[in-house]
Amino acid sequence: MSVDASSPPDASRAGDADRAFAQDLLQPDIPLKDWNTFGFDVRARFGATVDSAEALRAVLRDTRVAGLPVHVLGGGSNIVLTGDLDALVLRIALRGRSIVSASDVVDDGRRVRVQAGAGEPWHAFVDWTLAQGCPGLENLALIPGTVGAAPVQNIGAYGVEIADFFDTLTAMDRQTGDIRRFDCADCRFGYRDSVFKQPGGERWIILSVTFSLPKQWAPRRAYADLDKVLQARQCTAPTPRDIFDAVVAVRQAKLPDPAVIGNAGSFFKNPVIDAAQWASLQAREPGLIAYPQTDGRYKLAAGWLIDQCGWKGRGIAAGSAARVHDRQALVLTNTGGATGHDVMQLAACIVDDVAARFGVRLEAEPLVL
Ligand code: EPU
Numbered sequence: 025m026s027v028d029a030s031s032p033p034d035a036s037r038a039g040d041a042d043r044a045f046a047q048d049l050l051q052p053d054i055p056l057k058d059w060n061t062f063g064f065d066v067r068a069r070f071g072a073t074v075d076s077a078e079a080l081r082a083v084l085r086d087t088r089v090a091g092l093p094v095h096v097l098g099g100g101s102n103i104v105l106t107g108d109l110d111a112l113v114l115r116i117a118l119r120g121r122s123i124v125s126a127s128d129v130v131d132d133g134r135r136v137r138v139q140a141g142a143g144e145p146w147h148a149f150v151d152w153t154l155a156q157g158c159p160g161l162e163n164l165a166l167i168p169g170t171v172g173a174a175p176v177q178n179i180g181a182y183g184v185e186i187a188d189f190f191d192t193l194t195a196m197d198r199q200t201g202d203i204r205r206f207d208c209a210d211c212r213f214g215y216r217d218s219v220f221k222q223p224g225g226e227r228w229i230i231l232s233v234t235f236s237l238p239k240q241w242a243p244r245r246a247y248a249d250l251d252k253v254l255q256a257r258q259c260t261a262p263t264p265r266d267i268f269d270a271v272v273a274v275r276q277a278k279l280p281d282p283a284v285i286g287n288a289g290s291f292f293k294n295p296v297i298d299a300a301q302w303a304s305l306q307a308r309e310p311g312l313i314a315y316p317q318t319d320g321r322y323k324l325a326a327g328w329l330i331d332q333c334g335w336k337g338r339g340i341a342a343g344s345a346a347r348v349h350d351r352q353a354l355v356l357t358n359t360g361g362a363t364g365h366d367v368m369q370l371a372a373c374i375v376d377d378v379a380a381r382f383g384v385r386l387e388a389e390p391l392v393l
Pocket of ligand 1: 180181182183249278279288289290291292293294313325326327328331336351352353354389
């Protein structure tokens with residue numbers, strides 16, 4: 025990690041210009057319904073949409089929010105809001121996309137680096153990289169959310185996760201205003217995990233992310249669902265755009281569009297168990313879907329476990345608005361008027377049922393506030 029700049033955002037140092045700036049940006053008693061993809065109708069004591077590092081510093085320095093907890097939302101696509109927040113909620117809207125010029129980095133001729141502001145919508149960014157002739161991220165098409173949220177949970181789909189193509193990111197320390205650069209090792213990426221999800225990690229607000237894409241491209245089509253679509257389309261030698269289109273088709277067929285039905289993608293992580301537990305489970309449940317990991321453990325398909333417990337398409341009661349999606353049991357939905365509390369109650373019932381039948385405890389993937 026290296027420090028690029030520093031400017032502590034303590035209130036005592038805030039100048040008149042900063043104060044006026046923050047005044048415009050800080051909104052009291054802000055509705056969050058449109059700020060979270062579940063569409064939960066809750067409010068925050070203060071909210072601000074910031075489109076530059078300077079705006080972010082000015083808001084963090086404002087005396088009205090001194091001492092308040094700070095929550096950062098990108099697209100609000102990986103969060104469960106269970107009630108009003110006595111907090112400052114920040115929507116990060118830093119924009120800009122560019123190909124990093126060779127003079128800015130050591131260029132080994134084998135990769136191209138692309139950079140985007142944390143507030144860039146993820147899917148449009150992936151689409152743009154392909155239009156620039158810089159493939160690599162196409163398996164991650166149509167994932168909701170922003171570029172800045174992507175490293176937080178190391179988004180992944182169809183055999184790729186962003187850690188595979190990550191170069192560096194910049195983030196602001198919300199306490200001091202310092203901006204730091206994180207490389208791949210600093211981020212401590214894991215399955216749907218990073219340093220930013222671990223204790224102390226919430227201190228960093230991501231401003232921009234740079235990806236390193238290999239100039240030698242090869243399609244990654246091993247994932248069964250994806251390969252099926254490519255075969256049906258008679259794509260024997262797919263282009264990056266063919267993969268992108270096929271991923272979009274698979275996701276649209278299986279996953280609800282958050283603009284239509286409130287959801288936060290996979291609600292649970294796929295649990296990883298040791299080889300002994302897998303062997304005894306496999307003997308009892310011959311249909312078990314499990315993927316061997318490089319460390320000898322097995323990752324189970326949580327969607328299958330939930331499906332086997334009969335939850336697909338169901339809620340706790342017949343008329344419940346919090347329901348399991350009818351085409352992918354790993355996704356919980358707000359079909360209209362559900363609260364975060366309703367969704368968490370449904371999740372708790374699912375966790376209990378899966379634990380009772382399979383002896384495996386599911387863990388929620390989104391952040392619960
Ligand atoms: N399955 C069922 N019933 C279901 C759901 C799944 O039997 O209701 C079975 C499927 O038939 C398949 C297996 O379970 O054999 C795995 O399902 P799927 O391929 O849909 O993938 P997943 O493991 O459920 C993960 C990611 C998704 C990502 C897909 C594709 C997690 C938590 N989820 O889901 O990510 O799109 O793989 O790579 O790792 C997200 O994180 O929000 C997300 C959607």
